[in-house]
Amino acid sequence: MAERVDVCIVGSGFGGSIAAWRLAELYRAADVDPKNILVLERGPRFKHTDFKQSMYIGHLSNIYSLIQSTQGTGAQVVVANGVGGGSNLYLAASLRAPRETFERRDHHPDDGPERRMWPKELSRGALNPYYRRAERALRVERPRWNQVSKSGGLWAATLNAAGYTCDRVPCAIDLELCQNVKWCHTGCIYGAKNTVNTNYLGAAEHAGVSVRPAREVQSVRRSTADGCPAPGK
Amino acid sequence: MKGPIGLELSRRDFLRDTSVLGAAALIASAVPVAERILAADPALAAVPTDEATMQAFADTIIPGRKAATTDLGDEIHPDAIAGVDDEPGAVEADVMRLYHHPLTGFDALEPAFLADLSTRSLQQGGPFLGLDFEQRSAVLLQALSFDNPDRVLYEAAAAVPFTAFCAAAVHETGTSKNASGYRVMGYPGAAPQGYRRYSYGRKLARDFTKKGYLK
Numbered sequence: 552m553a554e555r556v557d558v559c560i561v562g563s564g565f566g567g568s569i570a571a572w573r574l575a576e577l578y579r580a581a582d583v584d585p586k587n588i589l590v591l592e593r594g595p596r597f598k599h600t601d602f603k604q605s606m607y608i609g610h611l612s613n614i615y616s617l618i619q620s621t622q623g624t625g626a627q628v629v630v631a632n633g634v635g636g637g638s639n640l641y642l643a644a645s646l647r648a649p650r651e652t653f654e655r656r657d658h659h660p661d662d663g664p665e666r667r668m669w670p671k672e673l674s675r676g677a678l679n680p681y682y683r684r685a686e687r688a689l690r691v692e693r694p695r696w697n698q699v700s701k702s703g704g705l706w707a708a709t710l711n712a713a714g715y716t717c718d719r720v721p722c723a724i725d726l727e728l729c730q731n732v733k734w735c736h737t738g739c740i741y742g743a744k745n746t747v748n749t750n751y752l753g754a755a756e757h758a759g760v761s762v763r764p765a766r767e768v769q770s771v772r773r774s775t776a777d778g779c780p781a782p783g784k
Numbered sequence: 785m786k787g788p789i790g791l792e793l794s795r796r797d798f799l800r801d802t803s804v805l806g807a808a809a810l811i812a813s814a815v816p817v818a819e820r821i822l823a824a825d826p827a828l829a830a831v832p833t834d835e836a837t838m839q840a841f842a843d844t845i846i847p848g849r850k851a852a853t854t855d856l857g858d859e860i861h862p863d864a865i866a867g868v869d870d871e872p873g874a875v876e877a878d879v880m881r882l883y884h885h886p887l888t889g890f891d892a893l894e895p896a897f898l899a900d901l902s903t904r905s906l907q908q909g910g911p912f913l914g915l916d917f918e919q920r921s922a923v924l925l926q927a928l929s930f931d932n933p934d935r936v937l938y939e940a941a942a943a944v945p946f947t948a949f950c951a952a953a954v955h956e957t958g959t960s961k962n963a964s965g966y967r968v969m970g971y972p973g974a975a976p977q978g979y980r981r982y983s984y985g986r987k988l989a990r991d992f993t994k995k996g997y998l999k
Contacts, residue, residue, distance in 0.1 A: 603956075603957070603974075604957070604973075604974035604975065604976060605952075605955070605956060605957055605958060605974060606947075606951035606952060606953050606958065607952075607953060607954070607955060607957075607958070608882065608885055608887045608888060608947075608953045608954070609887065609956070610956070611953075612887045617808050617809060617812065627808075627809035627812050627813055628809075629808070629809060697983055698983060699983060700979070700983060701979075704983070730975075730977075730978025730979060730980050731978060731979040731980065731983070732975045732978050732979060734974070734975075740976065741978070
């Protein structure tokens with residue numbers, strides 16, 4: 552059964568959800584209903600109460616998936632499975648990459664002259680406004696010392712005693728809901744994590760974008776249907 | 785990586801990879817090796833599972849105390865655990881349930897793995913189950929060394945004891961009460977009540993106790 556949409560986004564994790572929201576904003580600015588933006592997600596939709604503090608293999612197989620390359624010695628990639636993708640399972644540490652990351656140079660003697668690994672347009676300075684945007688959307692906050700967990704505080708004190716500096720990591724976590732259990736990687740059962748379901752994707756759906764779980768994309772081909780532009784045009 | 789430091793670093797990388805998530809990927813990576821071994825001798829596929837030898841292998845990876853039953857009440861073969869440790873190891877932590885769990889995928893590798901292990905054990909003097917801990921360790925050190933092009937088969941087999949022990953992957957809700965691995969590690973496990981008030985609560989400490997510990 553064929554269906555036509557304006558845009559089909561594969562995957563509802565960070566990549567897909569941010570694209571979905573920014574497109575929805577553009578559509579609304581142009582007074583067009585975003586309903587023809589479709590997000591397809593291989594995994595199911597989870598409520599935070601569906602997660603468990605468990606590494607039981609049955610539970611992990613629901614929330615993670617293994618993508619296997621069939622080509623030669625290709626990589627095996629462990630990915631998140633579910634609406635919101637990796638944002639359900641990541642630890643939400645939200646640090647801006649330091650300037651040195653972007654300035655790093657690569658040098659393989661048999662590979663040509665030394666070169667900057669990132670395009671020169673991508674510097675920490677150039678990305679700062681986008682970091683700010685993402686931090687606002689993800690509701691990133693830096694914990695106060697009375698919100699830092701005991702193990703974190705002891706670690707900081709140890710570093711300090713050894714002559715190193717240490718500070719609190721900004722997190723995309725609601726620190727009022729966080730219970731300091733460190734079971735982030737199997738999904739937060741308290742709903743404390745600011746997953747994309749609670750910002751980008753949630754907002755996109757609210758604006759009219761369709762998100763369909765349990766839909767795995769298996770192949771992508773150019774359409775020959777009427778009205779589709781011919782190759783090269 | 786050559787030399788003792790290089791080898792040590794590589795072993796640490798290996799340990800990091802043997803998490804629950806890494807285990808499945810390692811097992812998938814080992815399939816081509818297993819297939820090659822079976823293709824060379826198709827009769828191997830019909831060899832029945834050898835619980836005792838698998839337990840002995842797992843005990844060599846994460847050794848434990850002598851025990852008759854696992855956390856979940858399954859039997860342990862009397863010759864499997866060498867008994868070089870005085871705390872529970874992988875076998876007591878129900879590694880066998882994880883080996884045979886359909887989602888682990890290890891059953892497909894088992895015949896080829898046992899055949900290869902058997903060949904290597906004979907070089908140390910007999911079937912793996914009959915070797916002492918030093919001899920079992922020698923077999924695995926050779927099998928896991930970078931000189932062995934088939935080492936991924938052993939990495940995959942070794943990932944399972946780590947996963948059973950360190951991640952309580954056989955328990956729907958693992959805690960230090962029901963999962964020996966968690967208990968040995970001192971890790972409480974699932975804690976739905978949380979640790980709400982368990983905050984360090986102050987800026988970096990600069991005071992020391994009389995014994996010299998940070999306050």
